[in-house]
Amino acid sequence: MVLSPARPPQEATAGDSVDAVITVSGLVKRYGTVEAVRGIDLSVARGEIFGFLGPNGAGKSTTISVLCTLLKPTAGTASVAGLDVNRDPDGIRARIGLVFQDPSLDVQLSARENLLFHAMAYGVPRSQRKQRIAQALTTVDLTDRADALVSTFSGGMKRRLEIARGILHHPEVLFLDEPTQGLDPQTRAKVWEHLREIRASTGLTVFMTTHYMEEAEWCDRIAIIDHGTIVALGTPDELKAQVGGDIVVLSTADNASAVEEIAGRLGVQALVDGESLRIEVADGSAFVPQLIMALSMPVRNVTVRRPSLDDVFLKLTGRAIREEEGEGRTAMMRAFAMRRGGR
Amino acid sequence: MTVDAPRAVGAVEAPAAVTRPSGVRVPLAQAVYIIWYRDIVRFRRDRVRLVMSLAQPVLYLVIFGVGLSSSIGRGGSLGAGLPASFSYLQFMYPGVLGMAVLFTAIFSAMSVVWDREFGFLREILVAPISRSAVALGKTLGGATQAALQGVVMLVFAPIIGVHLTVVSVLETIPLLFLLAFALTSLGVALSARLKTMQGFQVVMNFLMMPMFFLSGALFPLRNLPGWMTVLTRFDPVAYGIAPVRSAILAGSGLPQAAVDRVASVTIGNWVVPVAADIGVLVLFSAVMLAIAMRSFRHRD
Numbered sequence: 091m092v093l094s095p096a097r098p099p100q101e102a103t104a105g106d107s108v109d110a111v112i113t114v115s116g117l118v119k120r121y122g123t124v125e126a127v128r129g130i131d132l133s134v135a136r137g138e139i140f141g142f143l144g145p146n147g148a149g150k151s152t153t154i155s156v157l158c159t160l161l162k163p164t165a166g167t168a169s170v171a172g173l174d175v176n177r178d179p180d181g182i183r184a185r186i187g188l189v190f191q192d193p194s195l196d197v198q199l200s201a202r203e204n205l206l207f208h209a210m211a212y213g214v215p216r217s218q219r220k221q222r223i224a225q226a227l228t229t230v231d232l233t234d235r236a237d238a239l240v241s242t243f244s245g246g247m248k249r250r251l252e253i254a255r256g257i258l259h260h261p262e263v264l265f266l267d268e269p270t271q272g273l274d275p276q277t278r279a280k281v282w283e284h285l286r287e288i289r290a291s292t293g294l295t296v297f298m299t300t301h302y303m304e305e306a307e308w309c310d311r312i313a314i315i316d317h318g319t320i321v322a323l324g325t326p327d328e329l330k331a332q333v334g335g336d337i338v339v340l341s342t343a344d345n346a347s348a349v350e351e352i353a354g355r356l357g358v359q360a361l362v363d364g365e366s367l368r369i370e371v372a373d374g375s376a377f378v379p380q381l382i383m384a385l386s387m388p389v390r391n392v393t394v395r396r397p398s399l400d401d402v403f404l405k406l407t408g409r410a411i412r413e414e415e416g417e418g419r420t421a422m423m424r425a426f427a428m429r430r431g432g433r
Numbered sequence: 434m435t436v437d438a439p440r441a442v443g444a445v446e447a448p449a450a451v452t453r454p455s456g457v458r459v460p461l462a463q464a465v466y467i468i469w470y471r472d473i474v475r476f477r478r479d480r481v482r483l484v485m486s487l488a489q490p491v492l493y494l495v496i497f498g499v500g501l502s503s504s505i506g507r508g509g510s511l512g513a514g515l516p517a518s519f520s521y522l523q524f525m526y527p528g529v530l531g532m533a534v535l536f537t538a539i540f541s542a543m544s545v546v547w548d549r550e551f552g553f554l555r556e557i558l559v560a561p562i563s564r565s566a567v568a569l570g571k572t573l574g575g576a577t578q579a580a581l582q583g584v585v586m587l588v589f590a591p592i593i594g595v596h597l598t599v600v601s602v603l604e605t606i607p608l609l610f611l612l613a614f615a616l617t618s619l620g621v622a623l624s625a626r627l628k629t630m631q632g633f634q635v636v637m638n639f640l641m642m643p644m645f646f647l648s649g650a651l652f653p654l655r656n657l658p659g660w661m662t663v664l665t666r667f668d669p670v671a672y673g674i675a676p677v678r679s680a681i682l683a684g685s686g687l688p689q690a691a692v693d694r695v696a697s698v699t700i701g702n703w704v705v706p707v708a709a710d711i712g713v714l715v716l717f718s719a720v721m722l723a724i725a726m727r728s729f730r731h732r733d
Contacts, residue, residue, distance in 0.1 A: 158559070160559070180561055181561075183559055183560070183561045184561035188559055190552070190555060192552055193552050194552035194553055194554075194555040194556045195552070195553065195556070196471070196475075196548075196551075196553045196556075197551065198475050198478065198479075199471070199474065199475070203471075203474060207467060207471055207556075208556070208560075210459070210463065210466075210467040210470075211459060211464070211467055211556075211557070211560040211561075211562055212459070212560060212561060213459040213463075213561070255556075
């Protein structure tokens with residue numbers, strides 16, 4: 091299934107009016123002359139885990155900041171939990187949970203005290219506080235460290251505690267900005283396990299940004315964003331189906347001539363990706379024998395694999411997402427800096 | 434809708450205002466309490482800071498106070514009409530209480546800058562609580578710590594030879610709290626705007642120390658050069674130390690005329706009464722708190 095960037099087909103939008111928790115239409119955010127978000131439309135259904143995938147600077151953190159009412163949109167509309175971001179930012183903030191990319195815990199308090207502060211700040215009734223805190227700690231496996239100071243926690247533990255905090259007041263949507271950035275793969279898997287458990291038990295809607303492809307695979311649906319616009323939107327399988335059947339990666343003694351021979355004799359376009367060539371074909375295993383026959387130079391190696399989201403991104407934007415990792419602070423952090431930066 | 438029958442009232446309300454489990458806006462008093470409570474929990478935990486912040490006033494009292502007492506002598510040298518037994522140390526002691534309050538108040542307010550560096554300020558600012566509650570809670574939290582610090586200093590009174598009475602202690606505690614509140618509100622108003630710790634260091638050196646020296650904590654605010662007289666009268670701390678000194682010295686048996694002479698701020702020939710000192714501090718706090726609330730409320 092092929093998805094057009096600006097207006098995704100109906101199947102992919104999870105039915106706008108049915109039970110959409112987030113709807114965005116024509117969203118634009120400009121910082122001075124820089125257009126960070128250039129007209130985004132999307133809709134997220136209740137109970138969905140929705141991933142916003144793109145390189146740093148693509149506009150994903152700006153979008154999430156607008157949805158969390160930390161930034162005002164320049165144009166377009168957005169609503170969260172049935173409330174408009176321009177008209178009722180306080181109402182939205184009371185109904186969402188937020189996990190920032192950088193920690194925002196009080197490290198001089200214990201885990202339990204951090205959660206107590208949050209419960210009180212979000213108006214969790216006194217009679218329910220204790221039980222909800224205990225439950226949230228259990229959900230993220232931190233019960234045995236509940237009374238330890240957060241300053242003694244590892245990065246992964248802090249992140250889990252922040253997720254516990256984010257769901258403590260029973261929000262309708264949990265927003266996570268790069269939730270597993272800087273975590274090792276095991277910790278990342280654990281964070282995801284907790285997120286999926288929470289979703290399964292509470293029906294929470296999760297909206298997250300990431301630039302990790304593996305992470306995006308875990309989402310129910312993904313929007314791929316690049317240069318401020320959505321270039322594809324759908325389930326991971328739908329997006330991968332866009333690439334075609336299989337990916338054949340090969341390297342030869344003379345890659346440049348190989349590209350010509352493949353195009354001339356087999357009628358397919360091979361892309362140069364570093365030291366190797368990438369070819370998209372419907373049936374990889376049937377294609378390899380033809381390929382070997384067609385090439386005049388020695389073939390060093392050939393791999394056939396299913397397409398990944400990396401391939402989708404590469405196909406849509408002409409470059410790999412990995413090349414653009416690690417730029418430092420996100421737009422969400424900039425948003426905070428700007429808000430406080432005087433007028 | 435118009436109500437035809439009394440029974441319609443309330444019965445039709447429910448569907449219009451859908452109540453959700455989430456989305457509760459916390460009442461102002463509760464929000465202030467949360468912010469205050471967190472500061473107090475941290476304060477209680479941080480014993481080292483409590484001891485460290487006592488060290489400075491004690492040093493002033495023990496070394497500076499004792500040293501100067503020995504060299505300037507007693508009674509008359511501090512002003513005419515003072516009993517011969519009255520020492521500089523007794524004069525200085527209420528000033529050191531004010532100093533303990535001043536330093537702790539400004540340091541406590543610095544926690545706003547600290548919270549910003551460590552990210553917790555985001556947690557506070559995205560919560561559905563009003564920014565005014567944040568400013569007020571922070572000010573009350575810092576003021577509580579600063580006033581406590583001043584109150585703890587009262588244990589040194591017997592050693593200094595200052596006689597405390599129940600009345601003078603009961604008068605001193607709220608006065609210390611008021612001074613603490615005024616100074617913390619100033620600190621919060623400043624730190625709401627400050628981005629870095631370095632900025633705060635500048636504030637400390639160019640604001641806090643002059644405020645301390647000009648407050649009359651260490652010398653009577655009489656017979657000073659003209660320019661200095663003017664500056665001292667603009668120092669809010671002076672109006673905090675004067676009533677504390679009045680209360681403590683009156684309680685220790687100094688005649689009222691002598692108390693007025695050595696403790697009160699004067700403007701021209703007018704001896705500023707305690708009620709006016711309190712008025713100055715209340716007004717100052719109100720202005721600073723309003724500025725602090727404004728700074729927190731600003732958003733893009």
